[in-house]
Amino acid sequence: xxxxxxxxxxxxxxxxxxxxxxxxxxxxxxxxxxxxxxxxxxxxxxxxxxxxxxxxxxxxxxxxxxxxxxxxxxxxxxxxxxxxxxxxxxxxxxxxxxxxxxxxxxxxxxxxxxxxxxxxxxxxxxxxxxxxxxxxxxxxxxxxxxxxxx
Amino acid sequence: xxxxxxxxxxxxxxxxxxxxxxxxxxxxxxxxxxxxxxxxxxxxxxxxxxxxxxxxxxxxxxxxxxxxxxxxxxxxxxxxxxxxxxxxxxxxxxxxxxxxxxxxxxxxxxxxxxxxxxxxxxxxxxxxxxxxxxxxxxxxxxxxxxxxxxxxxxxxxxxxxxxxxxxxxxxxxxxxxxxxxxxxxxxxxxxxxxxxxxxxxxxxxxxxxxxxxxxxxxxxxxxxxxxxxxxxxxxxxxxxxxxxxxxxxxxxxxxxxxxxxxxxxxxxxxxxxxxxxxxxxxxxxxxxxxxxxxxxxxxxxxxxxxxxxxxxxxxxxxxxxxxxxxxxxxxxxxxxxxxxxxxxxxxxxxxxxxxxxxxxxxxxxxxxxxxxxxxxxxxxxxxxxxxxxxxxxxxxxxxxxxxxxxxxxxxxxxxxxxxxxxxxxxxxxx
Ligand code: B12
Numbered sequence: 383x384x385x386x387x388x389x390x391x392x393x394x395x396x397x398x399x400x401x402x403x404x405x406x407x408x409x410x411x412x413x414x415x416x417x418x419x420x421x422x423x424x425x426x427x428x429x430x431x432x433x434x435x436x437x438x439x440x441x442x443x444x445x446x447x448x449x450x451x452x453x454x455x456x457x458x459x460x461x462x463x464x465x466x467x468x469x470x471x472x473x474x475x476x477x478x479x480x481x482x483x484x485x486x487x488x489x490x491x492x493x494x495x496x497x498x499x500x501x502x503x504x505x506x507x508x509x510x511x512x513x514x515x516x517x518x519x520x521x522x523x524x525x526x527x528x529x530x531x532x
Numbered sequence: 533x534x535x536x537x538x539x540x541x542x543x544x545x546x547x548x549x550x551x552x553x554x555x556x557x558x559x560x561x562x563x564x565x566x567x568x569x570x571x572x573x574x575x576x577x578x579x580x581x582x583x584x585x586x587x588x589x590x591x592x593x594x595x596x597x598x599x600x601x602x603x604x605x606x607x608x609x610x611x612x613x614x615x616x617x618x619x620x621x622x623x624x625x626x627x628x629x630x631x632x633x634x635x636x637x638x639x640x641x642x643x644x645x646x647x648x649x650x651x652x653x654x655x656x657x658x659x660x661x662x663x664x665x666x667x668x669x670x671x672x673x674x675x676x677x678x679x680x681x682x683x684x685x686x687x688x689x690x691x692x693x694x695x696x697x698x699x700x701x702x703x704x705x706x707x708x709x710x711x712x713x714x715x716x717x718x719x720x721x722x723x724x725x726x727x728x729x730x731x732x733x734x735x736x737x738x739x740x741x742x743x744x745x746x747x748x749x750x751x752x753x754x755x756x757x758x759x760x761x762x763x764x765x766x767x768x769x770x771x772x773x774x775x776x777x778x779x780x781x782x783x784x785x786x787x788x789x790x791x792x793x794x795x796x797x798x799x800x801x802x803x804x805x806x807x808x809x810x811x812x813x814x815x816x817x818x819x820x821x822x823x824x825x826x827x828x829x830x831x832x833x834x835x836x837x838x839x840x841x842x843x844x845x846x847x848x849x850x851x852x853x854x855x856x857x858x859x860x861x862x863x864x865x866x867x868x869x870x871x872x873x874x875x876x877x878x879x880x881x882x883x884x885x886x887x888x889x890x891x892x893x894x895x896x897x898x899x900x901x902x903x904x905x906x907x908x909x910x911x912x913x914x915x916x917x918x919x920x921x922x923x924x925x926x927x928x929x930x931x932x933x934x935x936x937x938x939x940x941x942x943x944x945x946x947x948x949x950x951x952x953x954x955x956x957x958x959x960x961x962x
Contacts, residue, residue, distance in 0.1 A: 410674070410890075414937065
């Protein structure tokens with residue numbers, strides 16, 4: 383995918399953070415926004431783009447050995463697509479422990495019900511962020527100890 | 533201007549033309565549900581709405597990306613889908629959804645978002661439908677990772693599948709999605725140009741019932757100018773086709789309050805009537821939050837119809853407006869690349885002669901940038917390699933941040949929510 387028009391804080395060293403849409407989701411404004419947000423928090427971002435088949439996500443992660451995987455979905459299929467993707471990821475010995483989070487508008491009925499959030503965590507995500515949880519996400523990112531842009 | 537309505541049996545186009553002659557704006561939802569019972573109830577409610585309405589079946593995202601296995605899996609497990617899986621459902625099931633609802637007095641259009649539309653078109657013809665939407669560019673760049681060259685080939689074949697059904701008394705109708713692209717921050721001239729070029733592509737491949745889309749942007753004045761530019765270009769370039777113009781209510785980050793959402797929708801309805809668009813696709817008060825219910829869709833249709841009834845057409849001041857001049861320059865530059873519109877589009881994108889701001893697709897050059905000026909007009913900040921005069925670069929720092937991006941994206945949300953006072957629309961749970 384094309385990189386976004388130059389952000390204020392591109393990062394060119396350190397472990398890479400893989401940012402990805404889900405297999406059926408074509409939205410990209412969320413990905414552009416998250417790439418900028420991650421770069422501002424000091425992350426070097428590989429933005430895999432929208433409509434990423436599970437197989438491609440696994441291949442990209444195996445090739446890049448990321449320090450963090452961020453999955454974003456807003457089209458309403460995020461629960462199902464996320465479950466499938468993270469199971470594929472966790473099935474790879476090399477990716478069993480890589481930190482992975484998901485967020486966005488994950489269902490078609492508004493906020494995801496708590497038992498569905500639980501399913502995503504049980505399947506292997508380390509955190510699940512709802513639509514408006516950007517602040518919780520930025521504070522989650524602080525645990526990666528990277529130097530944020532001032 | 534379009535010729536004798538319905539001459540070729542395009543049921544969808546004929547309905548819109550007849551409504552226009554009565555002075556009625558046609559309104560249409562973006563409705564789609566996975567469950568056939570709910571889909572049928574949605575069509576019935578649209579038909580019964582107090583408005584001149586046509587029906588919509590919006591397809592789900594698995595069907596859009598051609599993952600019919602996942603769509604069938606979701607059907608088997610009763611999973612919620614974000615649209616109706618027309619390929620995964622049997623033709624009999626879909627016929628039952630349409631039975632005694634769809635007809636000359638209530639045409640139904642299939643809306644999707646697929647760069648691989650062939651199976652979808654076969655499925656809709658199979659159940660007697662003839663109207664759909666899309667385009668080789670607009671159902672590719674905003675909709676995933678299919679290479680543009682493959683999308684152009686798929687859309688050639690797809691358009692010919694539809695035009696092949698002509699002569700059976702059921703003539704196809706295709707609407708361009710080029711007037712929307714990524715929904716926000718694309719200057720109107722580019723949207724007008726792509727929309728028109730996709731209309732030319734359809735006509736070249738035998739579909740002569742065409743509608744040209746344009747999506748509401750950040751300024752009502754500029755939007756009126758764009759709709760008029762599109763009409764003028766269509767009358768100049770789209771000879772031999774029957775066409776009308778469809779306006780989309782705002783396709784970017786939507787107001788979060790119910791009142792703000794309605795205010796933006798009413799503005800769209802007024803723009804449609806004032807500038808002479810024949811059809812309007814509405815958005816609901818749930819837009820910013822989740823897939824809307826049937827009731828929310830009906831409310832939006834009726835709201836838009838009332839706003840349209842209270843509005844009169846307004847004559848345009850300047851036929852050679854900035855939008856018209858720019859769009860015409862883009863269209864002419866593209867058509868110079870080849871007589872075959874598909875080939876011309878491919879060459880234009882590879883040279884950056886068409887280039888959509890903020891589009892991540894690898895076949896988009898990504899050299900253009902846009903901004904919203906103090907009057908609310910959406911303008912070029914950088915024209916990249918577009919065949920347009922370069923713009924004086926704005927002095928303000930060029931780099932985007934996550935918060936500056938979000939603030940630009942939420943320009944319309946802020947304007948309409950702040951007028952409304954901040955009462956968020958009711959959420960649902962599921
Ligand atoms: C623009 C838009 C489009 C454009 C997208 C162009 C593109 N390439 O990006 C177009 C018109 C093409 C489009 C198409 C579709 N869309 Co759309 N689209 C929108 C719209 C209007 C704005 C989205 C936007 O630009 N957001 C800006 C970005 C910055 O914000 P965001 O995406 O909302 O993400 C925020 C948070 O969710 C969060 N976030 C997101 N991901 C993550 C991840 C993490 C880890 C964290 C912490 C946070 C986080 O951060 C962001 C900032 O707060 C929204 C409705 C709205 N919000 O107003 C609908 C919407 C997202 N679309 C929707 C749908 C369903 C579709 C379609 C399937 C068509 C359809 N059936 O209606 C297709 C997608 C096809 C596919 N294969 O997936 C639905 C999703 C419904 C749901 N989840 O319940 C929405 C909500 C509209 C609606 N109410 O029906 N769409």
